[in-house]
Amino acid sequence: MYKYQQLYDFSRNIFLKIGCSEAHASAAAEVLVSADLRGVDSHGVARLSGYVRLWEAKRINAQPNIRVVHETPSTAVVDGDGGLGLVVGPIAMQIAIEKAKNVGTGWVSVKNSNHYGIAGKHAMMALEHDMIGISMTNASPLVAPTFSTERLLGTNPIAVAIPAKNQPAFVADFATTTAANGKLEILQRKQQEAPLGWVQDKEGNPTTNANAAKEGGSLLPLGGDREHASHKGYALGAIVDIFSAVLSGANYGPWVPPFVAFLQPPSDPVGEGIGHFFGAMRVDAFRPAEEFKTHMDNWIGRFREAKTIPNQEKVLIPGDIEREMEAERLKNGWGLHEAVIKDLEALGEKWGVRL
């Protein structure tokens, strides 16, 4: 079992070794390990060596000059200068929050960034300010639009965090595909089949092969097929792509650079790096925060008490599972997959950092 502080310190020390400042290394480690804490193991320390390999390939800048290149009272475009998305994300979200303090809301589109960890972590920064937080990002193309065999969109997640009073916050955080890639990786490791509607093969046929996307196939947009409204998942993924990258000047669609160092970015980029989009809305820009939060408690309470289907689980509020996981893992620690442990140990050995 591993504890939060141990993995945070290890990650932070690795980020320091590749040249990050103290502040950036702390921010990056906090975002990275928050994914493990919340049970999104695919986005946590399992990816640490991937970030380092991208830095080794000179595709991540460990000492970026992250700056606003255009702004209005409620908007900004941030140039991430090729930095870690784990660092660029919190800085851009903080700018959205500051703008919301001034004019009610703040909206920041980011270019020239990299993978930013879990979407929800950034959105949740708004909560302590009694703001609604929004976070989305584009990502390497893995998803085929409805009717296509081509991978043109990433799993492009959307996160929305909404504060409540006595109830815990509402925190939705989801890929705009039927299944996040992390869920497929779990099936791949267990050599299990995927439900129909998660992936298609390279000819565009429905398949239960959990490895289909690695064999020329694609992940499917939320909905799965046309009859079940995959055009809606495709539209959602497209909106995330456009807000994150066409608004900011990042790469979009099939031009988004891959997260892995062994694949080269497209030779004909249409922008810089990958893109994110952040929003912050001050609750009291609409109605008194106490009033809003009291009604959120009522909303949450009513949905939590909804009548359930016999023999099924209780109705959940978005964020329930991750919050319970976080409490459990903070207290008792958690196990890592054997391959991840080996990977971290090799990384530690290479850089002289103790796990």
Added chain:
Amino acid sequence: MYKYQQLYDFSRNIFLKIGCSEAHASAAAEVLVSADLRGVDSHGVARLSGYVRLWEAKRINAQPNIRVVHETPSTAVVDGDGGLGLVVGPIAMQIAIEKAKNVGTGWVSVKNSNHYGIAGKHAMMALEHDMIGISMTNASPLVAPTFSTERLLGTNPIAVAIPAKNQPAFVADFATTTAANGKLEILQRKQQEAPLGWVQDKEGNPTTNANAAKEGGSLLPLGGDREHASHKGYALGAIVDIFSAVLSGANYGPWVPPFVAFLQPPSDPVGEGIGHFFGAMRVDAFRPAEEFKTHMDNWIGRFREAKTIPNQEKVLIPGDIEREMEAERLKNGWGLHEAVIKDLEALGEKWGVRL
């Protein structure tokens, strides 16, 4: 075949008869008939008599004092004063646009309104200003959250309109359910079955009975079931509900009043009327509009040319189907369902308005 002008004039005259001002009657008729034009027949003149019956039941105010009750430079809450959503919607969206002119973006949450027609029409108001438009609304509860048998959410649509340069605009407009209620109504009329994943029966079992939601069952959130990520559709519907109603002070969840006059609103309201949420983002609050729109053309062109699955349709851009329908119907007119014609004729007779 019916022509646009004929149905617009008829609808406008009916709205005048129930006491709407000239300006309000024009706005309402334009929004209403735009749904027919775009092929969303369920939201067009088929609903005209429904609005009148709600007015007869004193649940719609034909002479509302629509006003801003709270604002910041980038936000407002609008009180619709019980008016037609068809009238409140464009006024609130215009306020969002004005705020975007001033500070980059504008965000308006609306309470005390009624059904506002098709979501996309309002979002598209932003396009001529080189802005991105966003429109969403809550609605009478028909949808069960994942694991529940209770109808706690409406079909809560989201629309996002994004301008391009030479390409037509990107206009996504979709219910956050697998299928909009209008699609079920078509199956009901044809006495056909629904695909699994659209509805469940009153015990929460999957069913192909297209009438299930009328028999105590529910529509299902986008995704359909837990294995296909209905929790994501549920989260989207919940976000629409909260932005539209908890932010503004409208009714939310199961407290949203029904659109039909023969059902009474809940006796314990938690707010006023139904709620909407509008957003406008000036493209040049992020980057020069020409640059953005040129990249949107590139985005759209690339997706439109995507390789297709053999024997399937071409890849579509959100809004393609509705735009082609609009061009066709503007030119040649369109047919109405027999029941709708009878309904309109009866309405015309009652109010002395010629169809």
